[in-house]
Amino acid sequence: MSNSEIVNVVITGAAGQIAYSLIFNVIKGDMFGNDQKIKLVLLDIPAMIDGLRGVVMEIEDCAYPLVSSIVCTTDVKEAFTDAHYAILVGAMPRRDGMERSDLLKANAAIFKVQGKAINDYANKNVKVLVVGNPANTNALIASTCAPNIPKENFSCLTRLDHNRAKAQIALKANVNVKDVHNVIIWGNHSSTQYPDSRCGYINLPTGKTPISNVIKNDQWLQGEFITTVQKRGAAIISARKLSSAASAAKAITDHMHDWVFGTPEGEYVSMGVPSDGSYGIPEGIIFSFPVTIKNGKYTIVQGLPIDPFSRALIDSTHSELIQEKTSAFQFIE
Ligand code: NAD
Ligand code: LMR
Structure with missing residues (x-):
C-alpha cells in the first residue's frame, strides 16, 4: 500500500480512556508514519455517542494534517466496511459483583459480532489487534467468526x-x-x-x-x-x-x-x-x-x-x- 492511498483505521471503544490517548497517537503519525493519510473510523455504543462527538471535536481542533476524514458510528457494518486496520479496544469492563463467566459471556458476544462484521465487510488483508480483555480469547473468538480472513491477521496485545x-x-x-x-x-x-x-x-x-x-x-x-x-x-x-x-x-x-x-x-x-x-x-x-x-x-x-x-x-x-x-x-x- 503506497502512502498516497488513504488507510481506513477502525478503533472500537473510541469514547473510552485508552482511545483518548490512542487516537491522538494515530493521527500524529506515530503508528503509520508521518506521511500516511488516515480515514479514522470510531465505533462505540449508543450510550457513548455524545462523548464520542466531543472526541471528534478535539480531533478536529488538533488540526493534524494526516486526518482525511472521520466517521463516528455505532454500527458495525458501517465501521468495518473496507477496514485496513481494526483495533478492537472496546469491551465490557468487569463490574462489582460480576462473575468471570459473566465477563466472558458479555465479551464473547461483542467479539463474535465484530469478528463476523470484519469477515463480511473488511478488506481481506485487514490487520486486527484485540486489546479488550480477556484479549487473547477475544482475539480467538473474533478470528473464529471471521473464517474468510487469514488467521495470522488476528493478534492480541501483549x-x-x-x-x-x-x-x-x-x-x-x-x-x-x-x-x-x-x-x-x-x-x-x-x-x-x-x-x-x-x-x-x-x-x-x-x-x-x-x-x-x-x-x-x-x-x-x-x-x-x-x-x-x-x-x-x-x-x-x-x-x-x-x-x-x-x-x-x-x-x-x-x-x-x-x-x-x-x-x-x-x-x-x-x-x-x-x-x-x-x-x-x-x-x-x-x-x-x-x-x-x-x-x-x-x-x-x-x-x-x-x-x-x-x-x-x-x-x-x-x-x-x-x-x-x-x-x-x-x-x-
Ligand atoms: P473504558 O471502559 O474506558 O472504554 C471502553 C469503551 O468501550 C467504552 O467507551 C465502551 O462504551 C466501549 N464499548 C463497550 N462495548 C462496546 C462495543 N460492543 N462496541 C464498541 N465499543 C464498546 O476502557 P479502557 O480503559 O479504554 O479499556 C478497554 C479495554 O482494554 C478493557 O477491556 C481493558 O481491560 C483492556 N486493556 C487491555 C490491555 C492489554 O494490554 N491487552 C491493557 C489495558 C486495558
Ligand atoms: C493492564 O494490563 O493494564 C490491563 O489489562 C489491566 C486490566 O485488567 O484492564
Whole structure:
C-alpha cells in the first residue's frame, strides 16, 4: 500500500480512556508514519455517542494534517466496511459483583459480532489487534467468526507487558530502556503470563551483554521481576482506580507500527498470535510469542532454549488459555 492511498483505521471503544490517548497517537503519525493519510473510523455504543462527538471535536481542533476524514458510528457494518486496520479496544469492563463467566459471556458476544462484521465487510488483508480483555480469547473468538480472513491477521496485545518488562530491567540495571532488547512475554495477557529475560541483552558501552551478566541476581530475575510484570496491570488499577490507558495506547502504537514497518535486524518483540505448535503450544489458541516482523508478516522466533523453570511457566499460562477458551466458546456456538 503506497502512502498516497488513504488507510481506513477502525478503533472500537473510541469514547473510552485508552482511545483518548490512542487516537491522538494515530493521527500524529506515530503508528503509520508521518506521511500516511488516515480515514479514522470510531465505533462505540449508543450510550457513548455524545462523548464520542466531543472526541471528534478535539480531533478536529488538533488540526493534524494526516486526518482525511472521520466517521463516528455505532454500527458495525458501517465501521468495518473496507477496514485496513481494526483495533478492537472496546469491551465490557468487569463490574462489582460480576462473575468471570459473566465477563466472558458479555465479551464473547461483542467479539463474535465484530469478528463476523470484519469477515463480511473488511478488506481481506485487514490487520486486527484485540486489546479488550480477556484479549487473547477475544482475539480467538473474533478470528473464529471471521473464517474468510487469514488467521495470522488476528493478534492480541501483549506489547504492554513487553514494554513493562523492558522498563523493569532498565530500572534494575540502571540503563536507558532503549538499550534493553529481546525480553519475551509468553502466553496470556493475564497474571499467568511468563515474562522471560533469559535471552535478552543490554547494549553497554562495552558491547552487547546478556541481561543476567548485568543483573547478577537470578533470584530477582526469576522472582520479583516476573511477579512485578505479571501484576502490573492490577497494581495500576489499584493505584489509579482505572486501568492503564496512556501506556496501553503507547503499546498498541508500538505493536501496529512494528507490524507495518517491521522489527530491526536481530530484534524481537512480543505479540499474541495464533499458536502453530512452536514451543509445544498446539494450534487453536492465541498465545504471546517472541516474533520478528518483515514486510508486514511476523515470524515466531524459533529454537530458543526452554529450561524446566520456563517450561513449567509456559505450560501453566497455556492451561489457563485452554480453560478460558472452553468457558468462552460455550457462548458463541
Ligand atoms: P473504558 O471502559 O474506558 O472504554 C471502553 C469503551 O468501550 C467504552 O467507551 C465502551 O462504551 C466501549 N464499548 C463497550 N462495548 C462496546 C462495543 N460492543 N462496541 C464498541 N465499543 C464498546 O476502557 P479502557 O480503559 O479504554 O479499556 C478497554 C479495554 O482494554 C478493557 O477491556 C481493558 O481491560 C483492556 N486493556 C487491555 C490491555 C492489554 O494490554 N491487552 C491493557 C489495558 C486495558
Ligand atoms: C493492564 O494490563 O493494564 C490491563 O489489562 C489491566 C486490566 O485488567 O484492564
